[in-house]
Amino acid sequence: xxxxxxxxxxxxxxxxxxxxxxxxxxxxxxxxxxxxxxxxxxxxxxxxxxxxxxxxxxxxxxxxxxxxxxxxxxxxxxxxxxxxxxxxxxxxxxxxxxxxxxxxxxxxxxxxxxxxxxxxxxxxxxxxxxxxxxxxxxxxxxxxxxxxxxxxxxxxxxxxxxxxxxxxxxxxxxxxxxxxxxxxxxxxxxxxxxxxxxxxxxxxxxxxxxxxxxxxxxxxxxxxxxxxxxxxxxxxxxxxxxxxxxxxxxxxxxxxxxxxxxxxxxxxxxxxxxxxxxxxxxxxxxxxxxxxxxxxxxxxxxxxxxxxxxxxxxxxxxxxxxxxxxxxxxxxxxxxxxxxxxxxxxxxxxxxxxxxxxxxxxxxxxxxxxxxxxxxxxxxxxxxxxxxxxxxxxxxxxxxxxxxxxxxxxxxxxxxxxxxxxxxxxxxxxxxxxxxxx
Amino acid sequence: xxxxxxxxxxxxxxxxxxxxxxxxxxxxxxxxxxxxxxxxxxxxxxxxxxxxxxxxxxxxxxxxxxxxxxxxxxxxxxxxxxxxxxxxxxxxxxxxxxxxxxxxxxxxxxxxxxxxxxxxxxxxxxxxxxxxxxxxxxxxxxxxxxxxxxxxxxxxxxxxxxxxxxxxxxxxxxxxxxxxxxxxxxxxxxxxxxxxxxxxxxx
Numbered sequence: 001x002x003x004x005x006x007x008x009x010x011x012x013x014x015x016x017x018x019x020x021x022x023x024x025x026x027x028x029x030x031x032x033x034x035x036x037x038x039x040x041x042x043x044x045x046x047x048x049x050x051x052x053x054x055x056x057x058x059x060x061x062x063x064x065x066x067x068x069x070x071x072x073x074x075x076x077x078x079x080x081x082x083x084x085x086x087x088x089x090x091x092x093x094x095x096x097x098x099x100x101x102x103x104x105x106x107x108x109x110x111x112x113x114x115x116x117x118x119x120x121x122x123x124x125x126x127x128x129x130x131x132x133x134x135x136x137x138x139x140x141x142x143x144x145x146x147x148x149x150x151x152x153x154x155x156x157x158x159x160x161x162x163x164x165x166x167x168x169x170x171x172x173x174x175x176x177x178x179x180x181x182x183x184x185x186x187x188x189x190x191x192x193x194x195x196x197x198x199x200x201x202x203x204x205x206x207x208x209x210x211x212x213x214x215x216x217x218x219x220x221x222x223x224x225x226x227x228x229x230x231x232x233x234x235x236x237x238x239x240x241x242x243x244x245x246x247x248x249x250x251x252x253x254x255x256x257x258x259x260x261x262x263x264x265x266x267x268x269x270x271x272x273x274x275x276x277x278x279x280x281x282x283x284x285x286x287x288x289x290x291x292x293x294x295x296x297x298x299x300x301x302x303x304x305x306x307x308x309x310x311x312x313x314x315x316x317x318x319x320x321x322x323x324x325x326x327x328x329x330x331x332x333x334x335x336x337x338x339x340x341x342x343x344x345x346x347x348x349x350x351x352x353x354x355x356x357x358x359x360x361x362x363x364x365x366x367x368x369x370x371x372x373x374x375x376x377x378x379x380x381x382x383x384x385x386x387x388x389x390x391x392x393x394x395x396x397x398x399x400x401x402x403x404x405x406x407x408x409x410x411x412x413x414x415x416x417x418x419x420x421x422x423x424x425x426x427x428x429x430x431x432x433x434x435x436x437x438x
Numbered sequence: 439x440x441x442x443x444x445x446x447x448x449x450x451x452x453x454x455x456x457x458x459x460x461x462x463x464x465x466x467x468x469x470x471x472x473x474x475x476x477x478x479x480x481x482x483x484x485x486x487x488x489x490x491x492x493x494x495x496x497x498x499x500x501x502x503x504x505x506x507x508x509x510x511x512x513x514x515x516x517x518x519x520x521x522x523x524x525x526x527x528x529x530x531x532x533x534x535x536x537x538x539x540x541x542x543x544x545x546x547x548x549x550x551x552x553x554x555x556x557x558x559x560x561x562x563x564x565x566x567x568x569x570x571x572x573x574x575x576x577x578x579x580x581x582x583x584x585x586x587x588x589x590x591x592x593x594x595x596x597x598x599x600x601x602x603x604x605x606x607x608x609x610x611x612x613x614x615x616x617x618x619x620x621x622x623x624x625x626x627x628x629x630x631x632x633x634x635x636x637x638x639x640x641x
Contacts, residue, residue, distance in 0.1 A: 002579055005566040085457070097521045097561040128457075135505045136517070136562050138575045171455075176464055177504035179560060193460035195502040211457045254523035254565030261566045296522055296561075326565070334526050342525055346560055352502075 004108070006253075006261030007278060013240060013266040015228045015248050016221070020108045026143050028150040031111040037156060039227035043119045044164040047230075049080055052123040056226065058234030060246035064101075065091055065182070065219030066295065066324045066400075068245075068312050077206035078214050080125035086214045088121045088129035089205075090223060091187060092144075095134055095179040096295035097346060098326030101250035102220035104262040106133075106140035109224070110147035116223030118156065118168050119230060124216045127167045132187050134175045144172060179350035183399045184217045186352065197354040198399040221250055221325075241267035245311040249325050253279040256286065256331035265310060267322075272306040275329055286331040290415070294323025296343050297404035299411030300336075320411070335431045336416040337423045340408050341369035347405035358402035361392045365409060377424030385409050385420075441484050445473050449488045462489055463499050467506055476507040504559070512540075512548045512555035514593050517572040518581075520558045523565040528581075532569050533558055535583045539590055553593060 008020035024030045031037070043052050057072030078086060090113070094102040106113055117129045133141050148170050151157045159167045178196050180186045185199035188210050209215020225247065229237045238246040245267045251274055254260045258280030265274055271293060275281065282288050288303045293310070299320040301308060308314055312322045330339060348362035365388045372381050392406030413420055422430050441449075449466040453459030466485050471477055477500050479493075486493040500506040516536050520529040533556070537543060540554035548555045564570050567579030573589060 002567065002577075094563045095561060098523050098565050099561070100563045100565045103563045134563070135503075136559075136572055138572075139577065173461070174464070174468070175503075176468075176506060177559075178502065190464075191461060192458065193456075193463040193499065195498055211461075213457075252565055254568055255526050260523075260568065292522075328523050328565075330522075330526055339522060339526070342520075342522055346521060349560065 004104075004261075005259070006104070006250075007263040007265075008108075013248055014264050015232075015237070015240070016105065016112070016224055016250065017108075017262075017264045025109050026107070026111070026147065028111055028147070028154060031109065035231065036111050036227075037115055039230035040115050040118050040156060041162050043122060043230055044162045044166065049123045049125065052119060052230065055234040056123075056229055059229045059237040060234075060241075060244075061222065061225055061229060061237070062245060062312065063219055064221035064225070064249055064325065066096065066297070068322060071218065071222055074206070074218070075120065075124055075216060077204070078124040078126075078216050080123075082125075082214055084213065085128065085211075086124060086126040086216075087210045088117060088124065088126045088216045088218070089184075089188065089191065089210050090117055090129060090131040091182065091184065091217060091219045092131050092133040092137070092140070093175050093181045093187060094137075094220070094324075095182050096297060096324040096326055097343070098252060098254050098292060098328040099295050099324040100252045100254070101262050101325060103137060103140050104250065104252075105220055105224050106137070107143055110140075110143040111151070112224045112227060113144065113220055114147050114151050114157075114170065116226040117170055118151075118161065119226050120216060120218060120223055121168055122164075122166055124214075126216065128169045128171065130191060130210065131170065131172050132175060132181065132191055133172060134181070135177055141172065141174065148172070178352075179346075180352045180399070180401060183401065186399065187217070188215070195352070197352045200398055242309075242311040242313070244313050245322075249310075249322075251310070251325045251327050253327045253329065255291075255329040256282050256288075256334070257329050258283060268309050268311045270307050270309050271301070271327065274310065274327060275306065279327075279329070282329065282331040286333060288329055289332040289334065290330050290336060290339075290412075292326065292328040294321050295326035296328065296346065297321075297400065297407060298323040298326075299407045300415060301411075302415045333431060335429050336412050336419050337369065337372060337429075340412045341366070341373060343408045344369055344405055347401060347408070351401060355397040355399075355402060357391050357396045358405070361388050361402070362405045364388050365392075365405060372420075372424045375427040377427070379425065382413075382420060382424050386413060389413070439474050439478065439481070441470055441473060441481060445469050446484065446488050449485060453489060459489065460491070463491065463496060464503070467496070467500055471506060476510050478508075509546050510548055513553050514555075514574055516540075516554070516556040517559045517562070518556060519560070519562045519564075519568070519570055521561040523561070524568040524570060527568040529569040532571070532581045532583075532586065535586050539586060551594075554590070 008017040010018050019034045053075045061071040062068045121129050161168050175181050181190045181196045183198050186196040190196040205215045205217050241247045248264050248266050251263050251265050263278045290300050292298050315321050344365045348366045351358045351362050353359045368381050368384050389406040389409035392402045422428050452462035452465050470481050470485050482496045483493040486496040518533050536556050540549040545557040569581045570579045
């Protein structure tokens with residue numbers, strides 16, 4: 001395996017990664033020697049399903065995939081007593097630019113994911129779980145495949161895990177290259193063998209999800225956190241982080257930093273701590289210009305906002321979000337207009353085509369950026385960008401992909417107006433400028 | 439190019455593995471692409487017939503996802519991430535170098551020896567190792583021009599040398615079986631151009 005980059009090992013406030021770096025942690029025997037599968041045993045033998053869900057509610061855990069919905073609440077939406085099959089579907093389609101933490105977990109500790117899935121499945125009354133894993137993740141797929149085989153051989157997956165009369169099964173399904181599959185209803189469409197276009201809600205997946213059945217959808221990191229919550233207790237977990245956004249989460253720090261990596265951070269620490277201390281700050285002689293706090297879809301924050309904390313409430317107040325925890329750092333040697341152009345190319349490419357504002361708008365923005373970067377811009381182009389951005393946002397599209405492109409335009413325009421005007425009005429690029437407003 | 443009988447048999451067994459048979463369409467296209475290298479309309483029709491689906495439906499699925507190839511690709515395809523985290527660490531320089539070294543300009547071209555093609559792709563989820571790429575079902579990290587040269591040289595060598603690099607190590611060994619679809623030997627592609635796709639209206 002590649003050299004691990006980030007924070008791991010026995011350090012304060014490491015919940016998920018405290019054993020990362022241990023030789024052969026991906027093997028069941030090693031995972032068990034570190035206390036693995038005790039949470040599953042406890043959940044199956046000592047806890048009623050509703051108690052498990054309540055424990056997760058008490059922990060205050062919020063989904064780590066991007067939307068940040070309360071996990072325990074989501075679990076409680078599934079009617080455990082409804083007749084017929086129910087499913088847990090695991091979103092392992094990690095594709096948000098700047099986010100690598102699910103890969104990191106699956107490669108290093110696949111059994112932690114497996115254990116979390118099994119606990120969740122028992123809690124919501126699902127006998128079968130499907131892991132939808134992005135097609136490019138060959139290594140994580142292999143690690144999960146092996147972990148599932150080991151757990152099956154041990155009987156943890158099978159008709160009577162730990163002697164409990166509740167059959168559990170986990171299957172893998174590979175994606176084939178489509179960012180939109182990270183959106184939960186698009187993922188379900190894809191799992192059902194269709195073009196991945198989001199569904200309109202209601203019905204919500206908890207009522208009518210995979211193959212028309214009640215379905216719990218959770219992100220890899222979310223489920224990987226569950227064994228720790230069962231072991232330490234929800235109340236203890238909730239002491240970490242902030243009151244409304246408890247716990248730790250894995251932040252992928254990438255871009256212009258000296259030590260890019262996946263860092264487990266207690267929620268509520270500042271981005272200055274994460275970027276400047278943990279990740280070592282920008283290269284020698286450079287300054288942080290801007291950062292995306294939660295994947296490319298999270299509106300940018302300029303250097304002046306490095307003291308922003310990593311919790312959802314603080315970020316929302318700054319018109320951004322914690323998203324997927326992908327912290328992309330760009331230094332003052334890079335042009336914000338070119339960066340925004342590249343991201344709009346991404347959203348245009350990944351638009352599934354279902355909603356007109358997204359299908360047309362992202363592409364329109366790309367063409368406008370092209371004119372600006374070719375030195376053919378004017379006030380018209382700047383106005384067009386703002387108008388397209390507005391047209392992409394605020395519920396005009398079925399899913400968040402539309403908004404995401406709009407947020408890139410809107411937030412970069414808001415914080416770096418002068419740089420846009422340099423390009424569009426004065427046809428120059430003065431890279432090196434810092435944000436003109438906060 | 440027809441799918442071999444054993445692949446068709448394998449495809450016919452897929453639907454039973456899923457709660458509903460339609461879910462088998464992507465795994466089936468995978469098997470087809472693994473055998474033939476890319477998906478032609480004829481292949482998609484074969485897959486559709488094996489799964490009792492409409493050929494247009496199967497083509498609709500295949501054209502939605504970027505990992506299904508509708509044109510011939512090289513035996514080794516460089517999937518180079520150029521999204522933001524990699525871009526600001528030199529990804530486009532890596533793309534330019536790959537293009538120069540394998541002698542192609544665009545992602546729909548294949549090197550003269552049939553060995554290589556490339557594609558710029560979106561974030562591959564290994565941003566802490568940027569710039570990075572996927573090649574032969576493996577991630578390659580901290581790319582430099584020298585690393586690219588080495589990877590190309592290893593694949594041009596008549597006897598494949600043991601793969602080196604940081605993508606994986608002990609504990610993660612995989613057999614050196616061919617991981618990319620095996621294409622026809624050099625020259626055969628010219629002899630057997632894929633049938634022109636019928637232009638069809640959308641929906």
